[in-house]
Amino acid sequence: MASSGAKKVRSKEKPGNSPAMLPTLTPSERVDLLRKMVLIRRFEQKAAQAFMQAKIRGFCHLYIGQEAVAVGSISTLHPTDAVITAYRDHGHALARGMSSRECMAELFGKITGCSRGKGGSMHFFSKEKHFHGGHGIVGGQTPLAAGIAFAQKYNGTGEVTVCYLGDGAVNQGAFHEALNLAALWKLPVIYVIENNEYSMGTHQSRSSAGYPLVKRADGYDMAGITANGNDVDDVREKMWDAVQLARTESLPSLVEIKTYRYRGHSMSDPGNYRTKEEIAERKKESEPISMFKERLYKEKVLTEKEYEEIERQSVAEAEDAIAFAEASAEPEVATVFEDIHAPEDQIAEFRPPIGS
Amino acid sequence: MAVITMREALNQALSEEMERDGRVILMGEEVAEYQGAYKVSSGLLQKFGAKRVLDTPISESGFAGLGVGAAMQGLRPVVEFMTWSFSMVAYDQIVNNAGAIRYMSGGQYSIPIVFRGSSGAGLQVGATHSHTPENWYANVPAMTVITPAFPDDAKGLLKSAIRSNNPVCFIENEKLYGFKGEVPEGDVLTTIGQARICREGSQVTLIANSASTHVALASAEQLAADGISAEVVDLRTIKPLDIPTILASVVKTSRVVIVEENKPFAGWGAQVAYEIQHRAFDSLDAPIERVTGLDVPQPYARVLEQAVMPSAERVTEAAKKTLG
Structure with missing residues (x-):
């Protein structure tokens, strides 16, 4: 389902080895994809409620409507592959297997949060799950992704890096510098533009010249691939090509995934730049969870009753995460001076105690 | 003790640390084939190969951030700015990424990276090329900022900086590259943070x-x-x-x-x-x-x-x- 106008660019006419085929998922694995999408939706809805109750502060960017992108793309990765994204990071963290509890606790600023309450909504991290943030400056994560991929290649691990960015980030200099370096040095990195059409409140028609955005790959002689972000199967299929290219040939690619967010840019956004009708229409024609659910019904791998059970479990997990976050302790004030510097082990510690 | 220039002392430090630790890499504009705009990296490409000594495009934000990402994965990059005046286009990467990722992640990452290069005024290169930015970077809580004045310190402090598990801004001064002084041979470290x-x-x-x-x-x-x-x-x-x-x-x-x-x-x-x-x-x-x-x-x-x-x-x- 490549969008019109997108040219598929390959740096080689034919890959040296024919890439492995996209693995066919078992029925239960397909249901798991749906389960993850529903969990992200319910988690975000609970987070929105908690934000309205002022239990979550600061900025809070929800992933509602974009679930198929993170779930579909991350399902094509090995557990040790790297994932890095921008500030709308809750969905990717959950899709990567971070727990609802540690994520919600981070939103609540609790010591049990995935970043010990120091990151907040925009700065989730789990080194253990190879989820390298959660980055707050638009496009700022894109050179980091090139560096992670550089290290993967340097160490010959066979791992790849997936870096998500929004459609607003394509006009940042750092993004272009990163694409050039990735292509020049043949780094195993996949840049995924989650094109939800709006950079904050500015429609892409008023912020970007040159469509489709994936054309930016051409200038760097990178593979350019597009996918329908409302269709988790299409995301998986197209991402698989990009991941194989990175894994088997150490070549980067740019994947543009068309999606749509149903909520504001952040919880602080009244959304005056688009109509309620526009949102309703987009939901009606291509809501990713309903679309996939209906497909699974047709495939007879899911019954309505089973779906209800998924809903019930997802709501329960999100509520449990809220309860866990509420019950968790605030960070001790003394922790404000922790996590600034890593301990030294090759030279003597040379810093005076903080506050001395 | 040998009397050598500041640039030779820095070169020795880089060479010895790259010899000692395979995770140390050097990247920057003109550091490899050209042998360094100020010849600090002279001979390192020949000694360590193109995998570890990398010429970058003129993309300070891109390669500074790439270095931080590589450090998050356990490499120990030395990122050269041809001059620190050019580091301003990489400011976000140095301040927000090198400077805050450990803290923002609750201590999950170490960022063992050295940003280094020449700085300073006095050679009639005008407003854009003459900055001495130590105070800008010293304002970043996690940052170590080193500014050597003599060849022995340049070598000993750079070796210590490369061995630090934390981000370091190592700010050399262009006027001093030719300055000569006695430098001990071999593995002599200078303690960071001592006047x-x-x-x-x-x-x-x-x-x-x-x-x-x-x-x-x-x-x-x-x-x-x-x-x-x-x-x-x-x-x-x-x-x-x-x-x-x-x-x-x-x-x-x-x-x-x-x-x-x-x-x-x-x-x-x-x-x-x-x-x-x-x-x-x-x-x-x-x-x-x-x-x-x-x-x-x-x-x-x-x-x-x-x-x-x-x-x-x-x-x-x-x-x-x-x-x-």
Whole structure:
């Protein structure tokens, strides 16, 4: 389902080895994809409620409507592959297997949060799950992704890096510098533009010249691939090509995934730049969870009753995460001076105690 | 002990650390094939190969961030800015990524990276190429900021910086690359965060760093000719500051002149002055004087630029002022 106008660019006419085929998922694995999408939706809805109750502060960017992108793309990765994204990071963290509890606790600023309450909504991290943030400056994560991929290649691990960015980030200099370096040095990195059409409140028609955005790959002689972000199967299929290219040939690619967010840019956004009708229409024609659910019904791998059970479990997990976050302790004030510097082990510690 | 230039000392440090640790890589503009814009990386490509010594495109934000990402994965990159004046286009990567990822992640990551390169004014390269940015980077909580003045310190401190598990801004001064001094051979480290008394004296303390240390030493000669005994403290490291060494000298002389090439507003000298008045108020016999670069963009014309730079004459005048 490549969008019109997108040219598929390959740096080689034919890959040296024919890439492995996209693995066919078992029925239960397909249901798991749906389960993850529903969990992200319910988690975000609970987070929105908690934000309205002022239990979550600061900025809070929800992933509602974009679930198929993170779930579909991350399902094509090995557990040790790297994932890095921008500030709308809750969905990717959950899709990567971070727990609802540690994520919600981070939103609540609790010591049990995935970043010990120091990151907040925009700065989730789990080194253990190879989820390298959660980055707050638009496009700022894109050179980091090139560096992670550089290290993967340097160490010959066979791992790849997936870096998500929004459609607003394509006009940042750092993004272009990163694409050039990735292509020049043949780094195993996949840049995924989650094109939800709006950079904050500015429609892409008023912020970007040159469509489709994936054309930016051409200038760097990178593979350019597009996918329908409302269709988790299409995301998986197209991402698989990009991941194989990175894994088997150490070549980067740019994947543009068309999606749509149903909520504001952040919880602080009244959304005056688009109509309620526009949102309703987009939901009606291509809501990713309903679309996939209906497909699974047709495939007879899911019954309505089973779906209800998924809903019930997802709501329960999100509520449990809220309860866990509420019950968790605030960070001790003394922790404000922790996590600034890593301990030294090759030279003597040379810093005076903080506050001395 | 061998007498070598600052650039040779830096080259030895890089070479020895790359030899010792396969995770150390060097990247930057012209560091490989060209052998370094200032020849600091001369011969390293031949010794360690293109996998570890990498010419980058002119993309400071891109390659500085790439270095941070590689450090998050356990490599120990040395990222060269041809001059620190160019680091400003990488400021977000240095401040927000190198400077905050460990903290923002609750301590999950170490960022063992060294950003290094030349800096400073005085060679008539105009406003865009003359910055001394140590105070900008010292304002980043996680950052270590090192500014060597002598070849032995350049080598010993760079080796320590590469072995640190935390981000370091290692700010060299272009005027000093050809400066020669005795440098011990082999694996000799200089401790980060320790100032050096490079001339003992009793009546006034001149506190300086990097090229300004040499300005202070020249002033101390002038003062000696007038019968005034000046002590010169080379900070070596701007962050963390070696406050005990500073205070010991202040207690001894009771008078202070701070010499810094950067602009005056919120320059590191303001912090040093604060620390002294706060901790050794009763030891002071005169207000602390500062001699800084003048608060103007760096001009090109020689006569204008020389007026802007701290000079031995300005330092001598300030020192005499503290003596009444």
